[in-house]
Each structure stands twice: as C-alpha cells, then as structure tokens.
Amino acid sequence: MSNVVFIVNEHAGRGRAKKIWASWKEKIDFPYTSYVTEYRGHATNIARDCALYNDEDLLIVAIGGDGTVHEIISGVTHYNHVRVGVISAGSGNDFGRTFSVFKTVEQLRNSAKNYYTYEKLDFGILSTKEKDFGFVNNAGFGFDAKVVYSVNNSSWKKWLNVLGLGKIAYILYLVKELITFTRFSFTLHTEKDELKFDDVWFLVVCNQPYFGGGMKISPSSHPNDQLIEMTIVNKLAKWKLLFIFGTVFFGKHTKFKEVKQFQAKNFKITMHDQVFGHVDGEFSCLTDHNHRYTFSVQSKAWNLAKPIVKGVKNNEVKT
Numbered sequence: 001m002s003n004v005v006f007i008v009n010e011h012a013g014r015g016r017a018k019k020i021w022a023s024w025k026e027k028i029d030f031p032y033t034s035y036v037t038e039y040r041g042h043a044t045n046i047a048r049d050c051a052l053y054n055d056e057d058l059l060i061v062a063i064g065g066d067g068t069v070h071e072i073i074s075g076v077t078h079y080n081h082v083r084v085g086v087i088s089a090g091s092g093n094d095f096g097r098t099f100s101v102f103k104t105v106e107q108l109r110n111s112a113k114n115y116y117t118y119e120k121l122d123f124g125i126l127s128t129k130e131k132d133f134g135f136v137n138n139a140g141f142g143f144d145a146k147v148v149y150s151v152n153n154s155s156w157k158k159w160l161n162v163l164g165l166g167k168i169a170y171i172l173y174l175v176k177e178l179i180t181f182t183r184f185s186f187t188l189h190t191e192k193d194e195l196k197f198d199d200v201w202f203l204v205v206c207n208q209p210y211f212g213g214g215m216k217i218s219p220s221s222h223p224n225d226q227l228i229e230m231t232i233v234n235k236l237a238k239w240k241l242l243f244i245f246g247t248v249f250f251g252k253h254t255k256f257k258e259v260k261q262f263q264a265k266n267f268k269i270t271m272h273d274q275v276f277g278h279v280d281g282e283f284s285c286l287t288d289h290n291h292r293y294t295f296s297v298q299s300k301a302w303n304l305a306k307p308i309v310k311g312v313k314n315n316e317v318k319t
Contacts, residue, residue: 003057004112005050006034007043007072009064009089017064017089024063024087027105030112043068047075051082057115058082059305061108065090066137070280073123074134077301083118085111085305092213092281094137098223099208102307110308117308121223123301124207126277127294128285135279138211138218139295141271141287142202143181145278147173152283178238184273188230188262189292197260200234201241205267205295209251211281216251220263226299230267232260266296 010018025034035046047060058081062069069086076082085108088096095101099121102108111117124135133139150173186203188195197203204211206218206229218229236244236258247253254261271287278284287293 001050001054002031002033003054003059004030004032004108005058005060006032007037007046007060007062007064007068008034009037009043009062009068012064012068012090014091016091017068020087020089021063024105028108029105030109037064037068037071041071043071044075047072047082051076051079055081059085059112061085061087061102061305063087063089066092066095066280067282069095070134070136070282073136073302077123077134077298080303083111083115083303083305085307094208094210094213094281097208097210097214099304100306102305104307107307111305114308117306118303119224119306120300121302121304122207122226122228123298124205124228125294125296125298126205126279126284127296129288129291130285133279133284135207136223137208137280138204138206139277139279139284140202140204141186141275141277141293142184142200142204143177144202144204144212145276145283146181147177148278148281149276149283150177178241182273183234184271184275186272187270189268189270190264197232197234199236200232201236203230203232203269205230207297212248215245215248217248217253218261219251219254220261224300226297227263227265228267228295228297230262230264230295232262233258234260266294268292268294 008021037043062072073084086101088101126133126139151170183199183201185198206221208223209216209218209221211217218231221229244253244256253259270292272290275287
C-alpha cells in the first residue's frame with residue numbers, strides 16, 4: 001500500500017465527486033492507492049483498516065462531501081501516524097469553509113512529501129444510552145435534523161437527483177416541517193444551575209462555525225480550542241424563523257433574543273420529548289422522553305493535512 005490513500009464517494013455532490021476524481025487522476029504523478037465507497041459507513045471501515053495495517057506516515061485523502069469526511073475522520077481518530085486531507089466534492093461542503101482543503105495536485109504532492117505539515121484538531125462526541133456518535137462539524141436535535149431525515153428517506157430525492165434538482169427536496173421538506181414540526185423542551189445542566197428551555201425549534205453543538213451548507217450558525221467556534229458551542233433557537237414565530245435563517249449566513253442571528261449561545265468543554269442535557277437528532281448532517285437517533293444526552297470534545301484527536309503552497313519554505317503553510 002502506498003503512503004497516500006484516496007477514499008472516493010462517487011455519489012457525493014450528486015455525482016460531482018466522480019468527475020472530480022477522474023480529473024485529479026489524470027494529473028497525479030506519484031504512487032497512491034485508491035478505494036471507492038460502496039455503502040454508508042464504508043469510508044470509516046476503509047480508513048480504519050488502512051490505519052491499522054500501515055504503521056508509518058499515512059495520508060488519507062477524502063474525495064466527497066461532509067459525510068465522507070465525517071466517516072474517514074471517525075475511523076482514524078487518535079492514530080498519530082495518520083493525516084487526513086480533503087478534496088471537497090459534496091453539495092454543502094461546510095468542512096471546507098473552515099478547514100484547509102487541497103485545491104491542486106501540487107499542494108497534495110508537496111504535503112505528501114512533508115509529514116510535518118499538519119494540524120491537530122478536536123473531535124466532538126454525542127453520547128446517548130445506546131452509543132456514542134462522533135462529529136467533526138456539529139451535532140444537534142430538532143427542526144434541522146427532522147428535515148435532513150425526511151429528505152434522506154424520501155423517494156423523491158433519488159429522482160430529483162437524477163434530474164439535477166436535488167436541492168428542491170430540501171426546500172419541499174423545509175416548508176413541510178415549518179408547518180408541521182412540533183417544538184420541544186429540554187433542560188441544560190450546568191455546574192451552577194439547571195436551565196429549562198421550552199418551545200425549542202432546534203439546538204446545535206458546534207466544533208466549527210458552519211452548518212447547513214454555509215450558514216454561520218456558531219461564529220465563535222474554533223476546531224482547535226478544546227471547547228464546543230451550543231446554539232439554541234426557541235420561542236420564535238414561524239415567519240421570524242425564516243427571517244433569522246436569512247441572517248445566519250452572515251452570523252448576525254446571535255443578536256436576536258430568541259437565539260442563545262453557550263460555550264463549554266461539555267454539555268449535559270435532558271430531552272423531554274421525542275426529537276430527531278443528527279451528527280454532521282446525518283441522522284443519529286430519536287431521543288427518549290426525559291433521557292440525558294451528553295456533548296463533549298476530544299482534544300487534538302485527529303491530524304489535518306495542510307496544503308503546502310508553492311513558494312512557502314520549510315514547514316510554513318499559508319492559509
């Protein structure tokens with residue numbers, strides 16, 4: 001096996017990833033190994049196997065969207081000899097809005113030759129009674145998770161994707177859930193107090209600022225500060241929710257009284273209703289009544305390969 005491994009999700013970005021990989025393959029002039037994912041979770045298994053069977057410097061490059069990146073990083077956390085690089089090829093690409101990604105073969109080639117060009121970053125954990133879910137970008141419960149679940153389980157999505165109209169499915173279900181979504185309650189347990197929130201649209205815990213394809217939901221989040229941030233939206237009329245969503249792209253929603261934000265190393269909450277959850281935009285679980293859930297952060301849990309820009313000497317990386 002080469003010390004450079006590509007893991008490709010050809011279906012990411014409604015087939016865009018397959019085209020991008022074909023273009024990159026024509027230009028790559030160094031040894032590599034490549035794998036194409038065949039099912040959900042496959043990238044995690046491939047990445048973990050590569051890490052286990054190669055104990056020397058290993059660069060794993062994701063070609064896909066946020067889901068592919070999430071799977072690969074989930075498979076190699078705490079493997080110090082593994083670096084993860086990304087070629088963005090999905091639809092939302094929230095990962096690439098915060099983290100460095102490869103734009104040229106030259107950047108990738110230079111990075112592959114220089115093991116020391118990486119950054120250690122945090123990894124979030126959502127703990128439920130059944131299992132733990134890792135997240136690179138964000139995790140949460142509520143309105144946004146229900147929309148994602150409905151879209152991904154819709155028979156419409158497949159046909160709309162074939163027609164290149166995949167985003168219409170999100171718009172349709174966004175409108176549907178805006179009309180039918182039942183708001184919920186939960187309690188946030190802090191060291192000093194218990195805070196009860198009612199009439200909640202959603203809560204999201206972030207390791208970086210962006211979610212939902214470019215919405216700057218958590219402007220103060222940084223993926224290397226050993227902290228996570230919780231954003232709560234509650235007691236908000238439907239029309240105002242749409243208005244606030246428009247301001248989220250610029251990070252201006254935090255000025256509204258219906259938006260609350262907290263920062264900590266971990267959050268413990270008790271959900272009082274049955275609510276859909278997500279991690280990095282994928283369904284995680286359906287909450288139980290009056291059950292406790294924990295969000296936490298693992299410090300410096302994985303290594304991000306940094307692109308080396310032409311003209312930058314030694315180990316310096318221009319970002």
